[in-house]
Amino acid sequence: MAVRLLANEVSDLCIGKPAVRSLPLSAAAGDLAAALRRGPQQAAGGAAACVAVVGPGRAVAGRLGLADVLCFLCAAPGALAHPTAALSKPASALLPKDGAGEVRRVDPRASVLEALDAVLSGAQVLAVPLRSGGRRKQLGGGGGGGGGGDYCWLTQEDLVRYFLNSISLFSHVAGRSVSSLGLVRADDLLTVRPHEAALSAVPLLRRAIATETAVAVVDDGGHLVGEISPALLASCDETAAAAIATLSVADLMAYVDYFGAPPEHILRAVKAGLKSKGLDAMLELVENEAVSSFAFSSSSTSSSSDDEAHGRAARLRRPSSGSYGRRSTEEPVVCSPASSLVAVMMQALAHRASYLWVLDEDDDCRLAGIVTFADVLTVFREQLQ
Numbered sequence: 001m002a003v004r005l006l007a008n009e010v011s012d013l014c015i016g017k018p019a020v021r022s023l024p025l026s027a028a029a030g031d032l033a034a035a036l037r038r039g040p041q042q043a044a045g046g047a048a049a050c051v052a053v054v055g056p057g058r059a060v061a062g063r064l065g066l067a068d069v070l071c072f073l074c075a076a077p078g079a080l081a082h083p084t085a086a087l088s089k090p091a092s093a094l095l096p097k098d099g100a101g102e103v104r105r106v107d108p109r110a111s112v113l114e115a116l117d118a119v120l121s122g123a124q125v126l127a128v129p130l131r132s133g134g135r136r137k138q139l140g141g142g143g144g145g146g147g148g149g150d151y152c153w154l155t156q157e158d159l160v161r162y163f164l165n166s167i168s169l170f171s172h173v174a175g176r177s178v179s180s181l182g183l184v185r186a187d188d189l190l191t192v193r194p195h196e197a198a199l200s201a202v203p204l205l206r207r208a209i210a211t212e213t214a215v216a217v218v219d220d221g222g223h224l225v226g227e228i229s230p231a232l233l234a235s236c237d238e239t240a241a242a243a244i245a246t247l248s249v250a251d252l253m254a255y256v257d258y259f260g261a262p263p264e265h266i267l268r269a270v271k272a273g274l275k276s277k278g279l280d281a282m283l284e285l286v287e288n289e290a291v292s293s294f295a296f297s298s299s300s301t302s303s304s305s306d307d308e309a310h311g312r313a314a315r316l317r318r319p320s321s322g323s324y325g326r327r328s329t330e331e332p333v334v335c336s337p338a339s340s341l342v343a344v345m346m347q348a349l350a351h352r353a354s355y356l357w358v359l360d361e362d363d364d365c366r367l368a369g370i371v372t373f374a375d376v377l378t379v380f381r382e383q384l385q
Contacts, residue, residue: 005166005384010115011108013158014128019150022052023091025061030087032094033069033238052103052127052151053091060103060127060151062095066237067209067230069094073241074202080245083282087238100210103127106154112162116381119156120374124212126154156212156354156373163380164345170383178344178371179337181379184358186369190215194225194250201228201249212354213372216332217249222366224357226253227332235259239289242282246273334359337368341379344371 023032035051050063072086072094073079079086104123106115115126130150167174178184190204194217204215205228214229228249233240236259243255243262247269255262255270262270274283333351335344337358348356360368 005169006111006113008112008162009108010106010110010112010126010128010154013112013115013162014108014152014154017128017152017154019130020050020052020063020127020153022054022058022060022151025053025055025090025092027053027091028088029069029072029091029094030084030238032064032091033066033087036066036069036234037237050153053095060105061092062101062103063125063153064091064094065209065230065234067205067233069238070233070236070241070244071202071206071209073238074199074244075206080241080277080279080282083238083241083285096206096210100124100207105129105151112159113384115154116159116377116384119159120377120381124210125156127151128154156377157349157352159377160345160373161349163377164342164349167342167345170380173379173383174342175340177338177340178335178358181341183341183344183371183375183379184337184369185371185375189367189370191218191367192228192249193217194219194248194253196249198228198244198247198249198252202244205230205233211372211374213370214332214355216357216367216370217253218367221364223364224332224334224359224367226250227357228252228256232256237289239286242274242279242286243270245279245282246270246277332357335371336361341376345376348373 021035023035032051050065052060053062053064055061072089073083076086076089076093099122101124102122103125104118104127106118106126106128108128118126128151130152163170173181188211190208190213192201192204192215201215208214208228209230214227214231216224217226217228219225233256236256240256240259243252243266247255247266251266251269255266270286271283274280274286333347333353333356335347335356335358337360339347344356348354355370355372357367358369358371359365
């Protein structure tokens with residue numbers, strides 16, 4: 001089993017992956033947000049639309065998504081009061097100072113086991129060098145250092161899929177429940193109540209970005225009613241910081257789900273909240289964005305009725321372009337403590353989610369914990385010892 005699995009190199013897992021987009025550390029946060037908005041969705045690539053932030057020699061310093069921009073606008077001193085100035089800050093200011101969400105460079109000739117160990121030792125995502133050659137991008141480059149050139153992402157999702165394709169070799173654990181394998185974690189749950197201020201969830205959201213999970217929205221009875229995740233926020237633009245700063249958690253979920261055409265009462269609440277807090281500059285930014293969106297919509301009025309209907313639907317419920325590849329309209333993905341390891345893997349991969357919430361059927365389906373890809377990968381690493 002070990003010989004068969006470990007004979008593969010990292011390059012075997014990266015065949016067909018596109019090069020990630022990159023920006024220098026000195027690029028403005030506003031330019032980062034613009035690049036993320038206009039970038040292509042890479043749903044087939046798993047780690048889709050985050051941008052690589054590169055330093056000297058194009059060494060990857062980290063990766064950033066729209067959720068990072070929103071957290072920065074909501075948490076940086078004075079950013080909400082002066083959003084234009086905040087968006088002119090360099091992308092390096094958005095990178096976590098504690099090393100959370102580490103991006104680690106891995107040689108394409110490294111073994112799958114080395115890649116697995118890198119992820120389990122704290123790397124959120126692996127950057128694998130690419131080089132031009134032949135009819136398509138070929139994997140290449142040397143080891144060590146932070147050499148120049150393009151990269152592709154190798155993610156936890158890629159590794160989970162790799163082991164799922166060889167699940168018959170792990171039949172002795174594949175059918176065991178996630179509970180019996182000790183994969184249900186309740187101690188690290190990130191939770192908020194629907195009535196709480198959305199702004200209070202920003203520190204939790206930062207942790208969710210670093211761990212590729214989400215913040216669970218739980219009612220007073222302990223039931224899961226929704227989630228706030230980087231993938232959901234990636235369907236927005238930087239003006240969603242205004243919603244985070246003024247709305248409750250419940251209203252923020254509605255705002256994100258209908259981004260582009262939020263319910264009028266929620267839009268009024270955002271503007272009123274900005275006025276009451278004296279955030280005039282942010283209010284102006286929101287109103288300018290609304291005018292721009294209206295102008296764009298008006299310029300498309302010559303389209304056919306089918307195109308118009310499609311456009312309205314797209315504005316009403318826009319798919320996520322985030323790093324987890326999920327749609328903002330999906331319900332949180334859940335399982336039970338009795339779900340088998342292979343069932344959880346298939347369910348998570350089918351929904352392009354890197355975690356599943358665990359609901360206890362014996363306790364009125366209350367939230368009991370979370371299973372993450374990192375936890376799943378530890379099982380396979382133990383089997384390969």
